[in-house]
Amino acid sequence: MQEVTTDVLIVGAGPVGLTAAIVLTQHGHDVTVIDRQAEGVNTSRAAVVHSHTLELLEPYGVADDLVARGVHTPTFTIRDRDDLLIAVPFSDLPTRYPYTLMISQADTEAFLLNRLEQLGGKVLRPATVTEIRQSADHATARFADGQQIRARYLIGADGMHSTVREQAGIAFSGGTYGESFTLADARLSGGVPADEVILYFSPAGLVVVAPLPDRMYRIVATVGEAPQHPDIAFVQALLDERGPVAQPATVEEVVWGSRFRVHHRVADTFRDNRVLLAGDAAHVHSPAGGQGMNLGIEDAVVLGERLSRVLHGGDDDPSGTGLLDEYAATRRQTARSIVAMTSRLTDLATASARSRPIRNRVMRLAGKLPAVRRALAWRLSGLDRR
Numbered sequence: 001m002q003e004v005t006t007d008v009l010i011v012g013a014g015p016v017g018l019t020a021a022i023v024l025t026q027h028g029h030d031v032t033v034i035d036r037q038a039e040g041v042n043t044s045r046a047a048v049v050h051s052h053t054l055e056l057l058e059p060y061g062v063a064d065d066l067v068a069r070g071v072h073t074p075t076f077t078i079r080d081r082d083d084l085l086i087a088v089p090f091s092d093l094p095t096r097y098p099y100t101l102m103i104s105q106a107d108t109e110a111f112l113l114n115r116l117e118q119l120g121g122k123v124l125r126p127a128t129v130t131e132i133r134q135s136a137d138h139a140t141a142r143f144a145d146g147q148q149i150r151a152r153y154l155i156g157a158d159g160m161h162s163t164v165r166e167q168a169g170i171a172f173s174g175g176t177y178g179e180s181f182t183l184a185d186a187r188l189s190g191g192v193p194a195d196e197v198i199l200y201f202s203p204a205g206l207v208v209v210a211p212l213p214d215r216m217y218r219i220v221a222t223v224g225e226a227p228q229h230p231d232i233a234f235v236q237a238l239l240d241e242r243g244p245v246a247q248p249a250t251v252e253e254v255v256w257g258s259r260f261r262v263h264h265r266v267a268d269t270f271r272d273n274r275v276l277l278a279g280d281a282a283h284v285h286s287p288a289g290g291q292g293m294n295l296g297i298e299d300a301v302v303l304g305e306r307l308s309r310v311l312h313g314g315d316d317d318p319s320g321t322g323l324l325d326e327y328a329a330t331r332r333q334t335a336r337s338i339v340a341m342t343s344r345l346t347d348l349a350t351a352s353a354r355s356r357p358i359r360n361r362v363m364r365l366a367g368k369l370p371a372v373r374r375a376l377a378w379r380l381s382g383l384d385r386r
Helices: 015-026 051-060 063-069 105-118 163-167 232-242 292-311 321-349 356-367 370-381
Strands: 003-011 031-034 071-073 075-080 083-089 100-102 129-134 139-143 148-156 172-190 196-201 207-212 216-223 249-267 275-277
Touching: 003 015, 003 139, 003 292, 015 031, 015 051, 015 105, 015 292, 031 148, 051 063, 051 292, 063 105, 071 207, 075 356, 083 356, 083 370, 100 207, 129 163, 148 163, 148 292, 163 275, 172 232, 196 321, 196 356, 207 232, 216 232, 232 249, 249 321, 275 321, 292 321, 356 370
Parallel strands: 003 031, 003 148, 075 196, 148 275
Antiparallel strands: 071 100, 075 083, 129 139, 139 148, 172 216, 172 249, 196 207, 207 216
């Protein structure tokens, strides 16, 4: 069978793979994007886009569409039921995007795909990688139908169960949280604001309530064993047990729901010769703080821009070794830092009954300090990684 050649083969057409493809295509490179699924998954999953992510996407013609569609939430609060522990304001951040943007991943992917198609790109579906081979100057992927694609570089953006990472022999070190997470998009009434993301602490565990477009709310909670399809009764029980008390929230409809296990893992390296990893293929962690997709999109922009310089033969390093090794080292360090931060948030949220009063007192005092609130806003927004 005839072998197809390309500058860069991207495996995975989620937000990370699509972003990398947009960056490279806009910079004039021949890019092939493949995905094993016959069509994009039309579910919400990740729903948070932070300020720094919007800044990174702005030069690539995607930010305005996201901003127009999503819900702007200028405040993130942590509460123990009705007790406000800390409020993190984004409105004073020095950025065009002084808020957290709440938007479904399905919408984010649709805008990214539309932009890629405007640039002349497309996604080949379904295509399942079965083998990856490397030489000094290229990587070749073989697919289940026998076709081969030869690329100067190959980006693995194919998620936590990455075939690319596995084929490259890269270990994925870390572990799995004992609890499972439930995820639901629901219509609510009652005591939930439409312009605020809230992380509720409670003896039973955490629950996040965040507004989405179309009068929807995203609800994420830790549970011992989550149902595959949470219903109204299950989500209502979560909010009754963990959410606001004085003005309780009422679940009117559950539009979509799912469950997942949360891992905290980082690939031992983000680069093996001509193969590079980005997004969940390289790092996974707790959803606390809404960092996952944002970190992956950052990976994609940073990698795409550096890889473009390598492909154009610029700088004093025509082989690209220095630029790509730097990508692998710096992004891995950033990922390790985010994994640690989200693990700390998760541990705080699930503190024991004995330690809760101390935790709450310390957080309440810290929340009164403007410097602490500013530091948290910078960290959560990603602007500390500019």
